[in-house]
Amino acid sequence: MQHYAEAVKGFAQDHTTGLTAALLAGVGLMAFRRWMAGGVCRSKASLEGKTVLITGANTGIGKETALDMAQRGARVILACRDLTRARIAADEIRQKSGNGNVVVKKLDLASLQSVRDLARDVQETESRLDILINNAGIMMCPKWETEDGFEMQFGVNHLGHFLLTSCLLDLLKKSAPSRVVIVSSLAHEKGHIHFDDINLDKDYEPELSYRQSKLANVLFGKELAARLQGTGVTVYSLHPGVIRTELGRHLFPSLALWKRVVASVVMTMFKSPWQGAQTTIYCAVDESLVNVSGLYYSDCAPKTPAAQARDDAAAKKLWELSASMVGLA
């Protein structure tokens, strides 16, 4: 025992600098992780008797959000493109929450027909819709096209959700007070809406397109809120944080091996999906937001979005363009 203690003491004396550095690095890392973790939704609001629809809820932060809504007693609709993965997620959510009222519906946001079919199904079979969460997203894929010929990231992240929300507005209004929550990203800050080349046909860059689509999310939230004033339907857009999910799936394979290794290490410091879902949950249920609409949130608090996301004229122009692209008069 004494030998051991002396050995430790000797080691410590010989390695004071190294140990101090390791300690500091450890403390720094913990502080960094705490900072990354961000806010937590503290609301205990019950959702008994309410219905929530979440897009892209089979994985990532959508799945965590769905679990939280189920735990609050809501009827939860997982609107997903991959029914097998969605059913597995629904089983898990039912089991963890003890709430059997969790259903799966087919939605491929890369197809306007699929969006219309889902919206019709919901209108015909659901008596109410209290919270719509536009969560699904695709990031930095190659230049792909949706079924209707739109650039994939703009098509899925913005246009599909634009049409879905428009089609469900009557049901949301009937269920007021109700909410629309739009999952955007910090990436909007470097975004630009390329009105003269919205599909980025001239010069496609995966990052450029992702930023444009996430800026479109914030502008849509702003314009939608303005149009819904007085209806009891309120709108929120948000940045969820930087989170360990499958979102990097198209980015990852294109990286060099060493970059993938570094990225894997850095990923361990990101928010967990549970942490990443907190701002979405906050916007969906927090009682303090009932009379607030059209703002952007981060870490469970309002945040001023980038200047180009506060541009009223651009928000109106994007609305008109989107409406014509999805065939809404």
Ligand SMILES: NC(=O)c1ccc[n+]([C@@H]2O[C@H](COP(=O)([O-])OP(=O)(O)OC[C@H]3O[C@@H](n4cnc5c(N)ncnc54)[C@H](OP(=O)(O)O)[C@@H]3O)[C@@H](O)[C@H]2O)c1
């Ligand atoms: N992770 C982050 O650090 C981060 C940061 C800022 C913003 N966000 C935003 O957070 C949201 C959720 O992302 P996540 O991180 O949870 O990513 P994720 O794990 O990749 O989940 C994305 C979800 O979207 C679904 N989806 C993709 N394309 C779809 C389509 N055409 N139709 C229907 N669903 C589709 C996916 O379905 P499949 O499983 O079938 O592909 C999946 O359920 C996104 O809007 C993203 O932009 C994330």
Ligand SMILES: *[C@@H]1O[C@H](CO)[C@@H](O)[C@H](O)[C@H]1NC(C)=O
């Ligand atoms: C919301 O507005 C209503 C009606 O004006 C008011 O009675 C209520 O106190 C407000 N709630 C909050 C949390 O601000």
